[in-house]
Amino acid sequence: MKQFLLTMAGVFAGLVLFFVLIPFLVIGSMIGAASKPRDTTPAAAVLQLDLRGGLTDQDPQNPFAAFSGSGRSVMSVIQALRHAETDDKVKAIFVRLPEGGMAPAAADELRLAFLHFRKAGKPIWAHSQGFYPSGAVTSTYMLGAATDSLWMQPDSSFQATGLATEDIFFKRFFDKYGVKADFEQRKEYKNAVNPYLYSDYTPAHRESATAWMNSVYRTAVLTAAIDRKKEPVAFVRAIEAGPWSAEEAATKGLIDHVGQVRQAADALIAKAGKKAELADFDDYMRQVSRTRRASDALSGKPAIAVISAEGPIMTGAGGGGNPFANDDTVWSDDISDAFYEAIDDKDVKAIVFRVSSPGGSDTASEQILAAVKAARKAGKPVVVSMGTYAASGGYWISSQANEIVAEPTTLTGSIGVYGGKFALGEALSRFGVDVRSTSVGGDYAGAFGMADGFNQGQRAAFSRWMDHIYDGFITRVAEGRKLPVDRVREIAKGRVWTGVQARQLKLVDHLGGFYDAVDRAKALAEIEGDVRLKTMGGGGSPFEAFERMFGVSSASLRTVAAAGWVLGDPRAAAVLDEMATTRLRASPSGAAVLAPTPLH
Numbered sequence: 299m300k301q302f303l304l305t306m307a308g309v310f311a312g313l314v315l316f317f318v319l320i321p322f323l324v325i326g327s328m329i330g331a332a333s334k335p336r337d338t339t340p341a342a343a344v345l346q347l348d349l350r351g352g353l354t355d356q357d358p359q360n361p362f363a364a365f366s367g368s369g370r371s372v373m374s375v376i377q378a379l380r381h382a383e384t385d386d387k388v389k390a391i392f393v394r395l396p397e398g399g400m401a402p403a404a405a406d407e408l409r410l411a412f413l414h415f416r417k418a419g420k421p422i423w424a425h426s427q428g429f430y431p432s433g434a435v436t437s438t439y440m441l442g443a444a445t446d447s448l449w450m451q452p453d454s455s456f457q458a459t460g461l462a463t464e465d466i467f468f469k470r471f472f473d474k475y476g477v478k479a480d481f482e483q484r485k486e487y488k489n490a491v492n493p494y495l496y497s498d499y500t501p502a503h504r505e506s507a508t509a510w511m512n513s514v515y516r517t518a519v520l521t522a523a524i525d526r527k528k529e530p531v532a533f534v535r536a537i538e539a540g541p542w543s544a545e546e547a548a549t550k551g552l553i554d555h556v557g558q559v560r561q562a563a564d565a566l567i568a569k570a571g572k573k574a575e576l577a578d579f580d581d582y583m584r585q586v587s588r589t590r591r592a593s594d595a596l597s598g599k600p601a602i603a604v605i606s607a608e609g610p611i612m613t614g615a616g617g618g619g620n621p622f623a624n625d626d627t628v629w630s631d632d633i634s635d636a637f638y639e640a641i642d643d644k645d646v647k648a649i650v651f652r653v654s655s656p657g658g659s660d661t662a663s664e665q666i667l668a669a670v671k672a673a674r675k676a677g678k679p680v681v682v683s684m685g686t687y688a689a690s691g692g693y694w695i696s697s698q699a700n701e702i703v704a705e706p707t708t709l710t711g712s713i714g715v716y717g718g719k720f721a722l723g724e725a726l727s728r729f730g731v732d733v734r735s736t737s738v739g740g741d742y743a744g745a746f747g748m749a750d751g752f753n754q755g756q757r758a759a760f761s762r763w764m765d766h767i768y769d770g771f772i773t774r775v776a777e778g779r780k781l782p783v784d785r786v787r788e789i790a791k792g793r794v795w796t797g798v799q800a801r802q803l804k805l806v807d808h809l810g811g812f813y814d815a816v817d818r819a820k821a822l823a824e825i826e827g828d829v830r831l832k833t834m835g836g837g838g839s840p841f842e843a844f845e846r847m848f849g850v851s852s853a854s855l856r857t858v859a860a861a862g863w864v865l866g867d868p869r870a871a872a873v874l875d876e877m878a879t880t881r882l883r884a885s886p887s888g889a890a891v892l893a894p895t896p897l898h
Contacts, residue, residue: 339387340575347579348394355654355685356606372404376411378583383418389570393424399433401686402514402707409444410811423447425562428454436518443522449555449562450544457541461515469497476725480751481718484768488714488792513796514707601832602819603640603649611658611691630662636835637669641676648679648823650815657690666695679822683815684708698778702806703815704797714792715767723749
């Protein structure tokens, strides 16, 4: 019995060590490393920036996301590049380009950063293993053309000959299997649900898509011609006559050199100096990010607040679910709180609001817009910097800023609304499943049941609701942009515009990137010289993230579950999943997922 008790005590101690002490040491070491800026840059560094893994627009809001390798964003890259310009240790940048397309506005933003780095007198070279027709590959090529020297791998293919997109339409499939898509749109260009309603492009859908694609493509190829100092007409003709081999692309002046990646890197290292060595850009970027966070704690000097919003817009606050997931959602409570934090901060003189969102809940959008207006009322100018897109709800939350800065290829506008449901009763009945409903009160109480489409009265009521939201959107844009309501109605209708087009329509004020927005904020706040950028909002510390997930009273369970997740224990992961599910069921935001919320 004594031996049994000793064995059990040893097992228990081992479990405590495995599930509690070791994970806390792991977490503590990660947090400790993150909190102590340490310069590990070689004395003469050529930083290798690998863009092949993809980019988000903004830093992840989840504080654990960086540990899962998802911490690279356009914003973090351009801020690190700006820091590298004045860092004597950084001698050059070597860029690995993706083989396919990248978000056009992301390429625009990075291009501006590359050109600014070159103006500092430091070389930046790029290498491609081929440009293949996937997405906006011309934007990837445009980014490479903005460097001092563009290399391609031997025998690789140059296929950046244009821009194409493809949509799948489900109408005939739905008809065959008894599914009815019952949606309302405001107006004819609000085409997000068109694939469920039609079997081909409507004239408005095709017109809108062709217009923005042509704008994105022309911007990319003409910008590349300018950066490579080529005559535009002949340059574009050479691109469109492809595809070409790397060797043919070099003879036509589309690239500079043909060589393996190691050859290109060695040539740049040799140019940088005898003691130069290749270093990882991501390591440098994280170091700059830690230094930036440390400077956020300083006070007493004028600052511009930076508030980031990326992803679909939803009501509520973040912090639930997997603590290591990269949750790209614009939570209305979090963004509003960040604005009010900036309003209360005496050091903050203006706000740059970075928006990259395709839209979402009108209710959540209105909550954020109210915070934007509160900042302006408090005497703190707000300048929006648009990323990949700021459309629909993304434009709603931007519409009443003091000024809006967009990239030439940012997708914006889409001033409209849609909503509805899928009626599955007939489809399910074919498989012996019958849907029945019971409701009390008015006829509209059962409007969003899935058995049948809207009846006449329900459709009339829902249509009035759609009109009310659309009219409100129009009014907010007219007020914010100082445009006649009739003019906004004319250019709205749910249509998507690029930044270039939106500038012509006065939906945005300036074309440019994040630092152009910072300059506009400085001007509006009458700030001279350098200014501190202070991040508002975000995920906070890892311990704060766990506290938000579980509550202060569940500290012991929190310790075991978090430790188990770090070490990959499936039982602890199941506990966290169950707790997150329970939290979602109990929260207003969880209920809203199933509610018929209109979308922008």
